[in-house]
Amino acid sequence: MIRSSLRHHDPVYRDVIKHALINAWKGWRYWPLAFLASVLLTGSSYGFLVQSLSVVGKKSSLIGQKLPNIQTAFATISQGGNIVNATYALQIVFIIAILILAFFGLSVIAQGGLVFILGETRRGKKPTLREAFRVGGNAFWPLAVVNILAFAVIGILHFFVAFPLYLAITNPTQLMLTLYILSFIVFIPLIFLIVIIQIFSINAMILQGAPAAEAIIRSYNLFKKHWLTIFETAFILFFLTLGIFIIATGLIFVGVIPILVAVLIAAFIHSTFLFGTALGVGLAALIIGGFVVASFATQLQYATWTYLYQRLGEGGVVPKLHRWIRGLMESFSVPKS
Numbered sequence: 001m002i003r004s005s006l007r008h009h010d011p012v013y014r015d016v017i018k019h020a021l022i023n024a025w026k027g028w029r030y031w032p033l034a035f036l037a038s039v040l041l042t043g044s045s046y047g048f049l050v051q052s053l054s055v056v057g058k059k060s061s062l063i064g065q066k067l068p069n070i071q072t073a074f075a076t077i078s079q080g081g082n083i084v085n086a087t088y089a090l091q092i093v094f095i096i097a098i099l100i101l102a103f104f105g106l107s108v109i110a111q112g113g114l115v116f117i118l119g120e121t122r123r124g125k126k127p128t129l130r131e132a133f134r135v136g137g138n139a140f141w142p143l144a145v146v147n148i149l150a151f152a153v154i155g156i157l158h159f160f161v162a163f164p165l166y167l168a169i170t171n172p173t174q175l176m177l178t179l180y181i182l183s184f185i186v187f188i189p190l191i192f193l194i195v196i197i198q199i200f201s202i203n204a205m206i207l208q209g210a211p212a213a214e215a216i217i218r219s220y221n222l223f224k225k226h227w228l229t230i231f232e233t234a235f236i237l238f239f240l241t242l243g244i245f246i247i248a249t250g251l252i253f254v255g256v257i258p259i260l261v262a263v264l265i266a267a268f269i270h271s272t273f274l275f276g277t278a279l280g281v282g283l284a285a286l287i288i289g290g291f292v293v294a295s296f297a298t299q300l301q302y303a304t305w306t307y308l309y310q311r312l313g314e315g316g317v318v319p320k321l322h323r324w325i326r327g328l329m330e331s332f333s334v335p336k337s
Contacts, residue, residue: 012311013233017240020303023121024296030117031295033132036110038298039103040147108143112136114299115206118306135206142205142212149216150198154191161187196223196230199302203309226312237304241297248293255285 113132120127136143164180200219204210210218223230259282266275 011232012229012308013236016233016307016311017236017304019122019307020300023118023303024300027117027121027299030114030129030132030299031292033110033114033117033129034299034302035291035295036106037114037302038294039107040111104147105140105144108147109133109136109140111147111202111302112139112143112206114302115202115306118303119203119207119310122307122310139205142215143202145212146198146201146205146216150194153194157187157190157194192234193223196234196305199305200309203306207306207310222309222312229312230308233304233308237301241300244297244300245293248289252286252289255289256282259285 110133113129113136116135117127117132161180161183164176164183168176168180197216197219200222201212201215204215204218205212208215259278262278263275266272266278
């Protein structure tokens with residue numbers, strides 16, 4: 001009886017993720033756009049989270065080192081004999097900064113273009129990459145503002161977690177450890193909230209033409225109203241994508257075996273040609289495989305959140321936990337005469 005009553009209330013993430021998987025696989029022609037969008041590690045429920053947690057420890061160790069390093073750098077530059085070296089170093093830093101800004105700009109444009117494509121394909125249209133880049137380029141500044149705000153807030157959150165960790169390492173008392181654990185517990189839901197607001201804001205700006213400020217407010221209100229459904233979707237999506245990366249890693253290990261065999265044979269028979277060919281084929285396969293996995297996973301993430309944003313905007317979405325409770329209550333209710 002419980003199963004039959006629950007059958008009429010399918011979870012929203014089941015339909016959303018199913019269509020997102022279909023889009024990510026059949027929409028392979030849009031993978032270059034998804035790959036560019038993945039540069040900023042956004043668009044997923046854990047993209048920023050994984051990135052953030054991986055650098056918290058590094059930032060905590062850098063807190064006590066940054067000031068001496070900066071003082072050493074200024075002292076080195078100020079020395080007369082190192083003026084030429086300092087000039088070259090500044091030129092290299094300038095070139096790197098230009099490249100970072102270029103990749104940032106391309107990734108921001110790709111974010112808007114990918115959301116545009118997902119919205120159009122859901123309506124049965126087949127937009128081109130040229131149209132996607134045009135839409136993303138037209139919305140560059142609002143998209144850039146949302147990304148910069150997200151990075152800024154996450155950077156502040158990094159500090160508020162890394163600093164207690166630094167104190168806990170340098171002064172490992174019970175109070176410092178408790179403070180770090182509490183800051184870490186608060187940090188996780190906040191970082192998740194920022195990720196969702198960011199991706200929903202991109203959808204609001206691209207699909208609905210909302211200004212940046214209005215898109216952020218609209219996304220926050222949507223999260224506040226449907227937070228449990230969003231958490232359910234993020235939970236399923238996390239393990240689905242984790243499974244994809246585990247399978248991809250296994251395939252990489254299997255694919256490396258013939259490459260290693262060819263390299264060993266080349267070393268045994270002293271064949272430079274076979275050795276170079278094996279390494280070249282292995283490197284090309286690794287690059288292509290990495291591109292496919294990263295692009296597919298990114299498009300899956302964006303498609304999931306875009307479709308969920310559209311479903312939540314339509315209304316009538318009830319979290320699975322609520323459906324379970326309602327199904328149980330209906331199962332044990334008094335039959336109608």
